[in-house]
Amino acid sequence: MPEPSSPTPKRRGRLLRFGAAFVVLLAVAGYLVVQYLTGSGAPRCRVVSGKDDGASYEFTPEQAVNAATITAVGTTRGMSERAVTIALATALQESGLRNIEHGDRDSLGLFQQRPSQGWGTRKQIMDPTYAAGVFYEHLAKVPDYAELPLTVAAQRVQRSGYPEAYAKHEPDATLLAAALTGRAAATLTCEGRPEPTGTGGPDAVRAALVRDFGRDVLQTAGAQVSTARPSPSPTDTAQPVADAVTIPVPRKAGASGSARQRGWELAHWAVANSSALHIARVSFEGRVWSRGGFANEWRTSGETDAKASAAAVHIVTGQ
Structure with missing residues (x-):
């Protein structure tokens, strides 16, 4: 009975190339998974034009x-x-x-x-x-x-x-x-993955607001920024209970323009700081941004009182 023939050098070369390519593919896939899970990939924020161009x-x-x-x-x-x-x-x-x-x-x-x-x-x-x-x-x-x-x-x-x-x-x-500046509403999003070195919580959010906007941002029309534990939104079934900061928006136009523009300025500021301050959710004027699967868009929040949702920017923090 004849002995089985060994693979030819040409066939062995193809097998080696295939194996090397497969190893490289696994390495690339592993790298992408690590980037996704650790949040180390960049860029992770995006701004789009409000003109649909x-x-x-x-x-x-x-x-x-x-x-x-x-x-x-x-x-x-x-x-x-x-x-x-x-x-x-x-x-x-x-x-x-x-x-x-x-x-x-x-x-x-x-x-x-x-x-x-x-x-x-x-x-x-x-x-x-x-x-x-x-x-x-x-x-x-x-x-x-x-x-x-x-x-x-x-x-x-x-x-x-x-x-x-x-x-x-x-x-x-x-x-x-x-x-x-808030002129183009709902145009800035970030993935919002918390930075390991970042500090979250209402106190950190308030401190950052004062740092950037000055102390007056914490008092609007005589109202102090409040802290509360919000209930989950109907559109956020996995929203954890966490501390929140509510910033009343002035009815009169301020330095940055209309009250609506001021609200969107604060809302976009919060999204931009979401990774550093561990911000999980921002809502204003019936729209909501939240980190996770919908972090690349502003969705309709499902809030029943649109007037109330336009009167303040709500910032939810959490790990």
């Missing part, structure tokens, strides 16, 4: 927090949406909206401001709220800044060696400014 911009939770801070500082100072757009485009160019501790010579932070050039101390510049405030302070001194091309306005503040570089960030900054 298909424009969008994707970014990370770190960038979202910094963009929300820059916007809140601007509107609190009474700066226009155009000023916010200029500030966001500048930070996108200078630091990628990251609060970095290095740069050209002694440049630091979101706007790469230099202590040696009178922008403040190192500690001050590394504080995003301070850095944004001092940027707006200089921008406000530029005559007719809102009428200037963005590159010109930004350059008169920054004195950059590459003044035209700001232009490429204007479309993304425009989308961010429209959402974060």
Whole structure:
């Protein structure tokens, strides 16, 4: 009886290539699963145009927090949406909206401001709220800044060696400014996976609100921000019982425009901070964002009293 023939070298080569490809495929699949489960993949936030023109911009939770801070500082100072757009485009160019501790010579932070050039101390510049405030302070001194091309306005503040570089960030900054000032409603979403180093709970949310908007944000029309344990929403069957912060929205127009716009500014701010502050759910004006399976959209909340839901922004925190 003849002995079984051994695989030919050509066949063995095919088997080896197939095995190697299968191992690579398993490795890629495993990497993607780890990225999903740990939340380490990026980008994880998205802003879309309110004009239904298909424009969008994707970014990370770190960038979202910094963009929300820059916007809140601007509107609190009474700066226009155009000023916010200029500030966001500048930070996108200078630091990628990251609060970095290095740069050209002694440049630091979101706007790469230099202590040696009178922008403040190192500690001050590394504080995003301070850095944004001092940027707006200089921008406000530029005559007719809102009428200037963005590159010109930004350059008169920054004195950059590459003044035209700001232009490429204007479309993304425009989308961010429209959402974060609240003008374009329900246009910003984040996955909201809690950061391991983040601190959640109502106290952390209140502290961050004061940091970005000032202490007045906690008092609206004489009403103090309240903390309660909400019941699950009819549309959120898995919503856990957790602490909540309710921020009344002023009836009169404020620095950022109408009451509705102010509400959406606060709602988008909360979503942008969802990972850092462990925010699980945000609702306003009959719409709700919640982390998890529906984190990429604002859904109808099912609240029966639409008028009441438009009177306050509700922020639910939880692990």
